[in-house]
Amino acid sequence: MTETLSNDHLKQFLENTPLYTWAEFGKPHVNRLSLLIRQVDVYCDVCKQLRPFLDIRSSGGAGRGHAVEELKSGETHLSFSCVSCMQQHIHYYLQQVVTEDTIQIQKFGELPRQRLPRNRDNRLTVRPFLRWFDR
Numbered sequence: 307m308t309e310t311l312s313n314d315h316l317k318q319f320l321e322n323t324p325l326y327t328w329a330e331f332g333k334p335h336v337n338r339l340s341l342l343i344r345q346v347d348v349y350c351d352v353c354k355q356l357r358p359f360l361d362i363r364s365s366g367g368a369g370r371g372h373a374v375e376e377l378k379s380g381e382t383h384l385s386f387s388c389v390s391c392m393q394q395h396i397h398y399y400l401q402q403v404v405t406e407d408t409i410q411i412q413k414f415g416e417l418p419r420q421r422l423p424r425n426r427d428n429r430l431t432v433r434p435f436l437r438w439f440d441r
C-alpha cells in the first residue's frame with residue numbers, strides 16, 4: 307500500500323532518506339503544484355544544533371523561470387535557510403517521476419551533506435543503498 311504524498315512525507319524524505327534512494331508515494335488527490343515545502347529540521351553547522359530551516363524562495367521567487375511549477379516528471383531544486391543564524395543554507399536536488407497514480411522521488415544532490423551523529427550510528431543501515439550508485 308503506497309501512502310499518499312503529503313508535506314510530512316516530503317519533510318521526512320528530505321531529512322532522513324539517503325541520496326540516490328527512490329521513494330514512491332501515491333499521487334495526492336488535491337492537485338499539488340510542486341514539491342516545495344516550507345520547513346525542514348536539520349543540523350546547523352553555525353548554531354551547532356538541530357534547527358528549523360525555512361524555504362527562502364517561497365515569497366520572492368527571484369531567478370525562477372516559471373511563476374508556478376507544475377508537478378510533473380523532472381527535477382526540483384529546494385533551498386532552505388536556518389531561521390536562527392540565516393547563515394547556514396541547505397540545498398536539495400530532487401528528481402521526480404510522476405505517473406497517473408504515483409510519484410517517485412530521489413535526492414540526487416544535497417549540500418552540505420548531512421553530518422548528523424545519527425548517520426554514524428546508521429552506517430550499516432545506509433550501506434545497502436550504495437548499490438543505487440551503479441544505476
Ligand SMILES: [Zn+2]
Pocket residue numbers: 350351352353354357388389390391392393394
Ligand atoms: Zn543556524
